Amino acid sequence: MSEFFSGRRETEALTDGEPVTDQLLDQVGEDAERDSQALADQVRRQEAEAAASEQLPVSGARPRSLLGDAWYELRHRPIFWVSSVVIVAVLAIAIFPNAFADVDETSSLTGGCNFDNYLQPPSSQFWFGTDQLGCDVYSLTIFGARPSLAVGLIASLLTVALGSAIGVIAGFYGGWIDAVLSRIVDIFFGLPLLLGGIVVLTAISFPSIWGVVFVLVVLGWVSAARLVRSTTIEAKGQDYVMAARALGASNSRIMWRHVLPNAIGPSIVVAVIGLGVYIGAEATFSYLGLGLQDPDFSWGTMISSAQEVFFQAPWTLLFPAGFLTLTILAFILMGDAVSEALDPKRQK
Amino acid sequence: MAVFESDPVLSESDPVLKVVDLAKDYPITRGILFRKQIGTVSAVDGISFELPRAQTLAIVGESGCGKSTVGRLLVGLERPTRGSVFVDGVDLATLSPKALLAKRRDIQIVLQDPYTSLDPRSTVRKIIGEPFDIHPSALPKGKTKKAMVGELMDRVGLNPEFANRYPHQFSGGQRQRIGIARALALRPKIIIADEPVSALDVSIQAQVMNLLMDLRDDFGLSYVFVSHDLSVVRQIADRVLVMYLGRLAEIGSEPQIFEHSTHPYTQALLSAVPVPDPQHQRERESITLGGDLPSPAAPPSACRFHTRCWKAQEICSIETPLPRQLLGEGHLVACHFAEERSMIGTAAGGGDQAQRREP
Numbered sequence: 139m140s141e142f143f144s145g146r147r148e149t150e151a152l153t154d155g156e157p158v159t160d161q162l163l164d165q166v167g168e169d170a171e172r173d174s175q176a177l178a179d180q181v182r183r184q185e186a187e188a189a190a191s192e193q194l195p196v197s198g199a200r201p202r203s204l205l206g207d208a209w210y211e212l213r214h215r216p217i218f219w220v221s222s223v224v225i226v227a228v229l230a231i232a233i234f235p236n237a238f239a240d241v242d243e244t245s246s247l248t249g250g251c252n253f254d255n256y257l258q259p260p261s262s263q264f265w266f267g268t269d270q271l272g273c274d275v276y277s278l279t280i281f282g283a284r285p286s287l288a289v290g291l292i293a294s295l296l297t298v299a300l301g302s303a304i305g306v307i308a309g310f311y312g313g314w315i316d317a318v319l320s321r322i323v324d325i326f327f328g329l330p331l332l333l334g335g336i337v338v339l340t341a342i343s344f345p346s347i348w349g350v351v352f353v354l355v356v357l358g359w360v361s362a363a364r365l366v367r368s369t370t371i372e373a374k375g376q377d378y379v380m381a382a383r384a385l386g387a388s389n390s391r392i393m394w395r396h397v398l399p400n401a402i403g404p405s406i407v408v409a410v411i412g413l414g415v416y417i418g419a420e421a422t423f424s425y426l427g428l429g430l431q432d433p434d435f436s437w438g439t440m441i442s443s444a445q446e447v448f449f450q451a452p453w454t455l456l457f458p459a460g461f462l463t464l465t466i467l468a469f470i471l472m473g474d475a476v477s478e479a480l481d482p483k484r485q486k
Numbered sequence: 487m488a489v490f491e492s493d494p495v496l497s498e499s500d501p502v503l504k505v506v507d508l509a510k511d512y513p514i515t516r517g518i519l520f521r522k523q524i525g526t527v528s529a530v531d532g533i534s535f536e537l538p539r540a541q542t543l544a545i546v547g548e549s550g551c552g553k554s555t556v557g558r559l560l561v562g563l564e565r566p567t568r569g570s571v572f573v574d575g576v577d578l579a580t581l582s583p584k585a586l587l588a589k590r591r592d593i594q595i596v597l598q599d600p601y602t603s604l605d606p607r608s609t610v611r612k613i614i615g616e617p618f619d620i621h622p623s624a625l626p627k628g629k630t631k632k633a634m635v636g637e638l639m640d641r642v643g644l645n646p647e648f649a650n651r652y653p654h655q656f657s658g659g660q661r662q663r664i665g666i667a668r669a670l671a672l673r674p675k676i677i678i679a680d681e682p683v684s685a686l687d688v689s690i691q692a693q694v695m696n697l698l699m700d701l702r703d704d705f706g707l708s709y710v711f712v713s714h715d716l717s718v719v720r721q722i723a724d725r726v727l728v729m730y731l732g733r734l735a736e737i738g739s740e741p742q743i744f745e746h747s748t749h750p751y752t753q754a755l756l757s758a759v760p761v762p763d764p765q766h767q768r769e770r771e772s773i774t775l776g777g778d779l780p781s782p783a784a785p786p787s788a789c790r791f792h793t794r795c796w797k798a799q800e801i802c803s804i805e806t807p808l809p810r811q812l813l814g815e816g817h818l819v820a821c822h823f824a825e826e827r828s829m830i831g832t833a834a835g836g837g838d839q840a841q842r843r844e845p
Contacts, residue, residue, distance in 0.1 A: 376602055377597050377598075377602040378602065378603055378604055378605040380597065380603075381595070381603050382605075384594065385594070385616060385617050385621075385668075385672070386587045386590045386620050386621065387620050388620075391619075391620070396608075399605075399607040400606065400607055
């Protein structure tokens with residue numbers, strides 16, 4: 139093999155920073171080459187040390203995981219803070235309603251509602267007034283937060299999970315799997331949410347919030363699926379996927395470890411915005427009498443029953459509607475902030 | 487610190503890698519559900535070579551000549567349309583999927599662009615440790631994955647303390663070192679280096695080239711070095727394979743190709759290499775090829791180079807020139823009118839330099 143090595147050029151001079159091309163014609167004799175070997179080794183060692191001790195810029199040192207990345211961007215945004223204050227407050231109300239109001243005030247069965255208090259305007263006793271059954275609107279609003287938020291959270295989680303899984307599979311495998319899944323997505327995309335929901339909820343009765351959740355997930359997963367499919371197609375063509383494949387990584391490993399973390403960002407945004415939209419959709423179905431049924435109630439059912447007495451007692455509608463709007467707004471603003479934080483074009 | 491004890495394989499004379507008549511056609515299709523093939527792109531057509539142990543074979547050619555495809559075929563990223571790849575005398579096509587996965591440990595790839603070849607959402611520890619997740623048996627007994635990642639980082643000149651950082655926190659040269667550490671983790675016999683330095687600054691190129699050559703000497707690695715940069719190739723290559731439009735133009739040892747080139751295409755490539763001496767640069771012959779690289783979907787008949795070759799005659803479009811030995815041992819050229827022509831640094835050119843050096 140020595141015959142092949144005889145023509146080899148040493149590169150010690152290159153470490154001085156001279157362009158490689160300058161060396162091309164340097165006819166270094168073999169003897170000189172051997173003499174310079176020791177020097178070359180020394181230079182290389184120094185260079186390796188230099189490379190090893192090279193300091194990285196501290197200012198640029200920030201995490202690059204999906205969540206770490208988003209958090210870095212988010213914490214510099216006022217909109218994020220405003221919306222998170224609202225969201226935290228609403229979540230606290232939904233999780234610990236008893237800390238804010240007395241559940242007895244919401245049901246005539248326990249004697250909390252009294253017809254004597256029929257449609258009382260807001261006062262020091264009834265902060266948000268009372269409704270046509272004499273129930274305290276403040277207590278109803280507080281206890282109505284939980285079902286509203288539960289519908290939004292569960293529906294958007296399931297939507298993104300189902301949509302992402304189908305989107306990743308369609309985008310990753312492509313071919314006929316993608317063709318079939320994409321046509322299914324198109325079919326579901328053609329179903330109008332409200333009409334489809336009315337049909338399903340009229341035909342089948344579900345306990346508690348599950349009817350609304352079912353409808354929202356079945357009709358809502360397609361947008362996440364479409365989004366994740368397109369980001370997957372982009373991610374799977376990247377070199378790091380090819381590198382993993384060259385190592386012998388299986389399809390499922392590549393899909394879940396490399397493609398999904400790089401493809402799911404936009405669908406998280408859809409989920410956060412969807413949360414607000416689904417809370418609104420639950421209210422819409424409940425307003426139409428198709429969502430929660432007695433004795434369950436939510437902001438939607440409250441708005442529904444308030445419409446009959448709106449001109450006599452606007453507070454029965456304005457307070458739950460105000461909470462609903464504020465909550466939806468907070469989630470949509472949060473979605474906006476997250477969307478900008480996750481935008482790969484903003485990443486430095 | 488020694489990552490692995492390098493075993494002395496140099497005594498074995500069999501080539502570690504042998505490629506016979508390798509070809510890759512990409513179908514051009516129309517339609518989604520019912521694909522109809524409407525044409526073929528012949529990216530690689532009948533490439534054969536042998537790679538001895540601990541040596542470097544460089545594959546050179548202009549963009550689109552199929553040199554990267556050869557690299558991908560070798561690591562199994564693409565399935566060859568025709569031909570065989572023998573690693574240590576074993577034909578990869580005959581292996582079961584499981585045996586093929588195990589065999590893949592022997593042949594790894596370093597990709598061109600260090601900015602896209604590392605998963606931006608993974609830490610360096612995860613990136614360099616991934617080979618051990620896929621091939622748990624590659625982890626030496628008694629060593630943790632974390633320790634191995636640290637040793638590998640140290641070996642390629644990175645501070646192991648940076649293992650928890652993300653790729654974007656490193657410079658281009660450092661990222662390429664990460665890519666090299668990943669390829670090195672499974673202790674391969676062969677590394678396919680697909681233009682490993684062409685995305686880097688020239689000063690960084692030299693450092694990475696030195697690292698690659700050190701690793702070759704320490705671990706007895708064999709490289710298939712894909713590049714379009716002839717000066718980089720000359721630094722590292724023992725043998726050089728010149729490709730044109732998917733076919734072999736000329737193959738030979740480094741001095742055979744650089745100093746005694748016989749194929750007109752090789753000579754044209756060499757004439758484009760800049761020479762540091764302005765006077766010599768002005769005086770030397772320059773060959774300018776007319777036209778563009780023809781489309782590989784409709785390659786020219788017979789000798790694919792005849793549309794741009796100044797030596798082309800009628801026979802070139804009728805009869806395909808087969809690789810033949812013209813000058814030295816192992817020096818093959820596929821041209822009807824091959825003849826030696828000194829392009830750089832020999833006879834007259836070298837003499838000039840020698841005279842100027844001694845005033």
